[in-house]
Amino acid sequence: MADKDPELIDVEELAPAEVAELDLYQKREKIYTRKIEGFYQRLRLYTGWPLLIAYFLLPWISVNGRQAVWFDLPERKFHIFTLTFWPQDFPLLAFLLIIAAFGLFAVTVVAGRVWCGYSCPQTVWTSIFMWIEQKTEGSRNQRIKLDKAPWTVGKAMRKATKHGGWLFVAFMTGLTFVGYFYPVRELTVELATLSTGKWQALWTLFFTLATYINAGWMREQVCTYMCPYARFQSVMFDRDTLIVSYDPARGEPRGSRKRSADPAALGLGDCIDCDLCVQVCPTGIDIRQGLQYECIGCALCIDACDSVMDKMGYEPGLIRYTSENALEGKPTHWARPRVIGYLTVLTLMIGVFGYNVVSRVPLEMTIIRDRNNLFVETQAGDIENMYRIQLVNMDTQPHDFDLSVNGIDEAEIIGDASYALDAGEVRSITLRVRAQPRHLDAPGTEITFEAISSDMPSLRISADSRFLRPR
Template sequence: MSDPDLIDVQEIAPAEVAELDLYQKREKIYTRKIEGFYQRLRMFTGWPMLLGYYCIPWISINGRQAVWFDLPEREFHIFGLTFWPQDFSLLAFLLIIAAFSLFAVTVSAGRVWCGYTCPQTVWTSIFMWIEQKAEGTRNQRIKLDKQPWSLTKAARKLSKHGAWMFVAFMTGMTFVGYFYPVRELSYELATLSTGNWQLAWTVFFTLATYINAGWMREQVCTYMCPYARFQSVMFDADTLIVSYDASRGDPRGSRKKSLAHRDAGLGDCIDCELCVQVCPTGIDIRDGLQYECIGCALCVDACNSVMRKMGYEPGLVRYTSERELEGGKTHWLRPRIIGYIVVLALMVGVFSYNIFSRIPLELTVIRDRNNLYVETADGGIENIYRLHIVNMDTSPHEYVLSVEGLEGATIKGQTHYALAASEDREVTLRVNTQAASLVTPSTSFTFEIAAKDMASLRASTESRFMKPL
């Protein structure tokens, strides 16, 4: 007899048991070439970046490479301005501005950075274009990969990988050229006389470009890029995203162009899957917003081309917002966007002020702590100081050193210094004054250095003068 207070537990076998791999083997994506408005728009976003990347190191300003990060000399030359490690706070500020700009753009326009300007997207597009030129259309590439190896197949594959490697090598060499004079680097690589480090980094970035843009492609965006993972935190109901209008497109189905599809109970989507075939990450946009979507709008151009052929209104797949898909209206000026704009404007203003008001001169003073003071025969007191003077300007200057705030003080040592462009110099000198003029055992005063030919080029730093108790 069973106890009524006990619950009868039965083992129920699951209908299906499957293993889920956290990382699945990549399935090669054969993208189809498509043309349209957004792909023409990419010409004005990707190509300027490419031309700038490849050409800027070859441009000279005042006899020096326009952008050159000279690590051994700890100098960073950017379009006529020279920055030093002391200016790293400006770099941190610039990175914060870039991050806020990316957040602001993402909140309002989604992943347009990924789709139009991201280096991974741009270089992958170049490699895909090369692949299409070497191996043919999507169907031809699928057929070629299924064929057994032959001279024709080997020639096409070799031409593709050769072109890939050339672009990758130019990319790697150019990147190293931002840290080592690119003209010297190109000559040394051509004559096989380059140093080990220059060669090693060139090979490294060449292989990185070749692998990322040629082989990994969408896996970089899916698995390696953190932006795809945290983008949803920045999205809201008014963020522009590439979306499929299910209310208009469903039910899907193929049909003849002459068919009155509405009367037949069909939506505008003819289920051609062209949007899937052109997607560089291999997703189906009709399944809704997915983190793999980079917002490149290839599916938009593909769908619009089909809609025009069928005589339907374009925009079945389009840039829109979740609110607009639900029948509402996108709010452009919302508190979140206004907040980003205000903060960005303030940060850009402060950064610009710091750049244009920056004085390319630095003076550092360290007082000798081994001898607090030296008493002279005439009743004077001397302190010893070590000065570090850095001329961060791109022109030579003659500087004059003086002291302020110490009554009757004189400098025993050199007070005029001729410094070349980007030169730093360390000097040791003595400051002398009469003990009677000192009220306290420790007196604060200022070293000041100024250029003779430029009144605005001056720097000062505070130090202390010691006397006996």
């Protein structure tokens, strides 16, 4: 290495990878990634960090005196900023998950696994753990040497610092996750004073260990073996999908050369076979071997290759986002039926979901007619029916409600018909409805109960029942 030509690019030399059969039960070979900077890595910061910051900060934001985002499972209420969702709103949650799935499919058809490479929690947290590893143990070469070196006090301190950093991030992740289901301020104080309940402590420990193991130890194995997306993505890909690809027509044959050398004169392509694209890959693949299901589309190899091309004075883009058609010199079709279909369905679903959320009435009323006494005849000859009404104020503010009954002329509610309900209160009300026989043409008559908020007339709901008389 001491006699290395100074005009050769300063990259680490590695032996070419040998072709071998993959044993699914073989021991994992640790991947030592090399740090790289570039356009796509800056883009990852703009996509990953906002999600990361939002994840950690949202539980600490208060709205109307409570946690802004709080999934209160014991009370069966999901608080999201100014909205409160109840179990009755579960279809909205299911619909939202379907929209998210269709959105992922649409993005995958157009741009491949960009979600995995830029915004997936596994990718974001693994990047944080890798950054801690680089800060505590050094560069790629230094980490390789450190792992091969015998144990010393210095090595133990570096390893302990790294794992301490991993555990801190993992603990904050677990604490925050549980904080979405249990008030995070109370949880923090209880954990600090060792006074928390066993379930809160157990789930915090569970998610701490899950983060520590997944992002610190398993890393690419989660993407390769555990994530189903890696397996069914090929169904959504077509020849016009943007994928991270190596251009063999331009790069082959590979070979090292001086910066000033003319690759055409040497019978070489633009690839100098530096293996830098392999060294930066978090899943350890060689993108030059073609599209592989392990590729998460993170574009680290693009930034690495472009940096080499810049040093060599070549055009960037030897590895780039492109389609199979473009690599073969054919045009890429953007407005293809599959894309149009996904976008059309996705747009309609988002519109329907938005309409349902905006038009949602935070009020519910259930009517149950008394089955013990079908009807009661008064001394004046009138007919009375008993009803049990359950009125639920699902709003975040208290309201006064007036109850009325329609469907039978001169029918009236006997007793109090006005009720004040606090925010989130469920009130069971027993009512008597009186009607005159001359207005009852059949043994059973449809009636409608209506509840209207006196302080917000737009907040109203109705429910149907039946009024019975003697045959």
